[in-house]
Amino acid sequence: MKLKTELWYKVLAPRPAVLVSTVSKKGISNVAPFSFVMPASMEPPILAFASDPEHDTVRNIKETKDFVVNIPSKKILKNLWICAEEFDYGVSEFEKASLTEEKSQKVKSPRVKECIAFFECKLRDLIETGDHVLILGEVLVAEVKDEFYKKGYDIKKANPLLHIGGVKFTIPGEVLIAE
Numbered sequence: 001m002k003l004k005t006e007l008w009y010k011v012l013a014p015r016p017a018v019l020v021s022t023v024s025k026k027g028i029s030n031v032a033p034f035s036f037v038m039p040a041s042m043e044p045p046i047l048a049f050a051s052d053p054e055h056d057t058v059r060n061i062k063e064t065k066d067f068v069v070n071i072p073s074k075k076i077l078k079n080l081w082i083c084a085e086e087f088d089y090g091v092s093e094f095e096k097a098s099l100t101e102e103k104s105q106k107v108k109s110p111r112v113k114e115c116i117a118f119f120e121c122k123l124r125d126l127i128e129t130g131d132h133v134l135i136l137g138e139v140l141v142a143e144v145k146d147e148f149y150k151k152g153y154d155i156k157k158a159n160p161l162l163h164i165g166g167v168k169f170t171i172p173g174e175v176l177i178a179e
């Protein structure tokens with residue numbers, strides 16, 4: 001079946017769902033889900049995600065030049081969904097979605113305590129890409145909770161959320177070995 005070209009990304013799915021947490025220069029925190037996300041360099045470690053330029057997340061990153069990419073699990077799907085609602089600028093989704101702010105090690109933006117893993121990023125570049133802006137961040141600190149990392153990342157235990165589209169999410173099923 002031929003798709004309208006604007007629908008192509010719907011089949012580039014499921015995509016990892018992340019929570020990007022930021023803080024405004026006045027100190028008000030913000031959390032929002034994103035799935036247009038990818039590694040952009042290993043050395044130096046750079047992560048990229050694309051956002052609608054109108055999002056509060058972008059405004060905060062422009063102001064404070066940092067952000068945290070948090071990996072949510074199945075357990076906090078409902079909380080994540082609340083974070084996607086449009087709240088007035090200055091309203092913290094942490095409170096609205098019953099999530100807990102945790103101090104980061106190297107950036108001003110807080111972490112989302114309930115998540116599996118955290119990547120503290122310093123803004124490196126912001127590039128306009130059509131109707132989105134591509135935000136590139138250098139990963140200054142990367143941390144995963146011990147219980148989910150024994151002999152490598154235990155994806156079965158962690159149950160990271162993957163976004164199919166709209167209200168639909170999934171979690172990793174089988175682990176296949178390519179030998």
Ligand SMILES: Cc1cc2nc3c(=O)[nH]c(=O)nc-3n(C[C@H](O)[C@H](O)[C@H](O)COP(=O)(O)O)c2cc1C
Binds near residue numbers: 035055056058086
């Ligand atoms: C699972 C999921 C993934 C999303 N991915 C993106 C994305 O990659 N880029 C984007 O601009 N918005 C994305 N959104 C929409 C934003 O999260 C939503 O508009 C949010 O309210 C923006 O919050 P903010 O204005 O506080 O930054 C996504 C929403 C959901 C539920």
